Amino acid sequence: MNFDFSEDEKLVRDQTARLLADRCDSKAVREVLEGRAPYARAVWQGLCEMGLPGTAIPEAYGGVEAGYLTLCLVAQALGAAVAPTPFSSSVYLVAEAVRLFGTEAQKQSLLPKLADGSCIGALAVTEGRTEPDLNALACQVRAGRVSGNKFAVADGGIADVLLVAAGGDSGAGLYLVSTDAAGVTRSRLETVDPTRDTVSVAFSDAAAELLGDTGGQGAAQLARLYDRAAVLFAFEQIGGAQSALDMAVGYARERFAFGRPIGSFQGLKHMMADMYVALKLAESNCYYAAWALATDAPELPLAAATARVSATQAYQLCSRDNIQVHGGMGFTWEFDCHLYYRRSNYLALQLGGLSVWENKLVNALPSAA
Amino acid sequence: MDFNDTPAEAAFRAEARAWIQANAPRQLFEALSSSTFGGLNTGGEDPMQAAKSWQKKKADAGWACLLWPQEYGGRGATPIQSVIWNQEEGVYGKLGGTFIIGQGMCGPTMMAYASEEQKRRYLPKIASGEEIWCQLFSEPHGGSDLAGLRTRAEKDGDEWVINGQKIWTSGAQHSDYGILITRTDPTVAKHKGLTMFFLDMRSPGVDIRPIKQVNGQSGFNEVYFDNVRIPDAQRLGAVGDGWRVSLTTLMNERLAIGGGITTGFPDIHELVSSLPIDRDTAISDPAVRSKLADWYCKAAGLRNTASRAISALSRGETPGPENSIGKLVAGGMMQDIAKFAMDLQGFGAVVNDPALSEGAARFQAMLLRSPAVRIEGGTDQILRNIIAERVLGLPEDMRADKGLPFNRIPTGN
Known part of the structure; x- marks a missing residue:
């Protein structure tokens, strides 16, 4: 058994982490948080120069074809740095959907641009304040034109192309819509995590091109896409959880109260031990899901849901209790605790929340009878 | 990343499996499989005799205390071989409970500190189960x-x-x-x-x-x-x-990697898959599904953490500290599962009778034995201290007895 990442894969993670340490410090994240930039351009450029958006894209389509295990570790490094980039939308969702479901012509035209980062993609599914029902979408495509509204589109403001879930003649499908097409209007939304560009989009007879050549496959395609993307999101989540735990431990060792470091109090110590336990369970589940993703194993739906649920739990716990360890200082804008708290709660809902994934997990369990 | 044995590991696994198939006490298979938590079921046979007989048979063939040198009753095997043996022994491993303390803790201490003569006298009989420590x-x-x-x-x-x-x-x-x-x-x-x-x-x-x-x-x-x-x-x-x-x-009181740790997940999964509530099965209920998912994540997390440890052993490395979380997670989880399973069954679940209660009273057995899991071999609180201090590097707790001669330490009585 070799249940670990290879040295080559870890090398890419370390190189990514070095780039992020150099370009994606708290100051860079706060540029986006405080509205001075829609995303961290220098970070995104650095990632693109390293070819990272093309990590899992085949060489034939302009990628570096380094595989999904490598991409998992890149995701972990991005999550650890709370990177304000459209990487997850463009790479785990749109490029992946094009690779999985696109026609040959769509792959040839889009994947090279998604791989080198000259084109940014975003996925538009949500339409309101409920989990979307793909059989009853308000966005509809008729004769190659989409009309309707999308709500809460991650990275939609900086995207060049949107992948839109919309109803069509034969049911829900995924459609490519250029953001500079006529009839596309985007409005920035305030969210719990302003480090991620988030918009609503109004479509009014905008040109839309079906992804692939068969309509009505949207529900099945999204389910498959989400199972794969969930693994990569989970790696971002455990990356962030580790950073939050490290921050809590660092502070508890240095901050003194009652004449002693606060990390010597069992009330805090045990809280951090529980953060560690949640993180290690999630991390091990992520490893297994990475294997299932990389080998396209039949276990993927269960493995992905398990990684997703435990990584969501771990990140939410670690980010929440990192604030608690910091006390009042953890509630200040000045300290970085809220960056993790915001991102953990944003990521927890993207792709569907905890209850959605708990449900998928139980659906995927082998029968107990 | 893969889950395959190396050729050498596969050969060892085949050898172990063949020996177990030829020699295991198969008449005990069903009884052992239906053992409830804390209660070894050996059908009608005397549990101590059944345990000693299997242990002696293993020792005579070189399948006891695999990590120990041959001259002390072991096999001189590698850690990964020991893990493979545990996986292959499966349900028959439950017969080894009587010998765990002697083989897992006393033996290694004797190995490190006893004289050569003492080691040759005592260790082989610990391995063979002829003497219990x-x-x-x-x-x-x-x-x-x-x-x-x-x-x-x-x-x-x-x-x-x-x-x-x-x-x-x-x-x-x-x-x-x-x-x-x-x-x-x-x-x-x-x-x-x-x-x-x-x-x-x-x-x-x-x-x-x-x-x-x-x-x-x-x-x-x-x-x-x-x-x-x-x-x-x-x-x-x-x-x-x-x-x-x-x-x-x-x-040496480490998790027996490969044998697996009891969490109660398969039991609760089986129960909610068949138990009727509100004219449907329990597993259709969102609250039940949420808990089931959470427990599955924990059980899978422990299994996958063990796989990481096994990989480290396979490479000849020492497993990382993440291996220390097993008992802390499993103990509390089992206690929660027992309580939830009984809640779903209603007041009838107060009955604790293997002949009348669901699954030979397995959840009642878990309810009444699980408190000890959270205490024995290090309480939940001591384990959290260990994770915090030795893994996370947090400072030691302040000790009121630090540096005092023993006879001047306050005792409270």
């Missing part, structure tokens, strides 16, 4: 604070005279020998005045009294020492070095 550590005043123990050992010629009391000694009533930690100098700091011995449990003055537990069983004992005499030749390590010797013992 216990570990006399905890005391009424020294559990989590083990170094606060009070049992005295006083030198008298070539012998030591022992007086005091131990408690929570697993299997003492079945044991032939035990390793014993004592206080030999109460005037120095508590960790410094301790000395380790081994002794014959039939020595005059040893009085063993089983403790009746919450679940009605008596796996643990009180052991009283009234002027028990131990030859100095049975001292393990130097006088005053008992704490260091005890750490050797405790370091």
Whole structure:
């Protein structure tokens, strides 16, 4: 058994982490948080120069074809740095959907641009304040034109192309819509995590091109896409959880109260031990899901849901209790605790929340009878 | 990343599997499989005889204490081979419970500190199960604070005279020998005045009294020492070095990787898949699904964490600290599962009768045994301290007894 990442894969993670340490410090994240930039351009450029958006894209389509295990570790490094980039939308969702479901012509035209980062993609599914029902979408495509509204589109403001879930003649499908097409209007939304560009989009007879050549496959395609993307999101989540735990431990060792470091109090110590336990369970589940993703194993739906649920739990716990360890200082804008708290709660809902994934997990369990 | 054996590992697995198929007590398979938590089921057979017979058979063929050198009754195997054996032994491994303390803790301590002659005399019989050993550590005043123990050992010629009391000694009533930690100098700091011995449990003055537990069983004992005499030749390590010797013992109290840890997940999954509630099965209920998903994540997390440890062993490395979370996660989880399973069954679940209760009263057995899991071998709180201090590097707790001679430490009584 070799249940670990290879040295080559870890090398890419370390190189990514070095780039992020150099370009994606708290100051860079706060540029986006405080509205001075829609995303961290220098970070995104650095990632693109390293070819990272093309990590899992085949060489034939302009990628570096380094595989999904490598991409998992890149995701972990991005999550650890709370990177304000459209990487997850463009790479785990749109490029992946094009690779999985696109026609040959769509792959040839889009994947090279998604791989080198000259084109940014975003996925538009949500339409309101409920989990979307793909059989009853308000966005509809008729004769190659989409009309309707999308709500809460991650990275939609900086995207060049949107992948839109919309109803069509034969049911829900995924459609490519250029953001500079006529009839596309985007409005920035305030969210719990302003480090991620988030918009609503109004479509009014905008040109839309079906992804692939068969309509009505949207529900099945999204389910498959989400199972794969969930693994990569989970790696971002455990990356962030580790950073939050490290921050809590660092502070508890240095901050003194009652004449002693606060990390010597069992009330805090045990809280951090529980953060560690949640993180290690999630991390091990992520490893297994990475294997299932990389080998396209039949276990993927269960493995992905398990990684997703435990990584969501771990990140939410670690980010929440990192604030608690910091006390009042953890509630200040000045300290970085809220960056993790915001991102953990944003990521927890993207792709569907905890209850959605708990449900998928139980659906995927082998029968107990 | 892959889950395949190396060719050498596959060959070893095939050899182990073939031997087990040819030699395992198959008549016990069903009974062992239906054992509830804390209760070994060997059908009609005497559990001790069944356990000893399987252990002896394994030892004679070189399948006992795989990691030990051959001259001491082992196989000289590698850690990954030991894991593969545990996986292959499967349900028959449940018969080994009686020998865990002797083979997992006393044996390694003897290996490190006993004389060559003693090792050749005692270790092979620990491996073969012919002699059972216990570990006399905890005391009424020294559990989590083990170094606060009070049992005295006083030198008298070539012998030591022992007086005091131990408690929570697993299997003492079945044991032939035990390793014993004592206080030999109460005037120095508590960790410094301790000395380790081994002794014959039939020595005059040893009085063993089983403790009746919450679940009605008596796996643990009180052991009283009234002027028990131990030859100095049975001292393990130097006088005053008992704490260091005890750490050797405790370091070996590691998770038996590969055998798996009991969480109760398969039991609750099976129950909710068939139990009717509100004209549907329980597993259709969102609240049930949410809990089931959470427990699956924990059970899978432990299994996948074990896979990481096995990979490390396969590469000849030491498993990382993440391996320390097993008991902490499994103990509380099992207790929660028992409570939830009984809640779903309603008031009828108060009945604790293998003939009348669901699954031979498995959830009632979990309910009544799981509190001990969260205490034995390190309480949940001690385990959190260990994770916080040794893994996360947080500062030690402030100790009121630090540096004080043992006999000046406040005791509260």
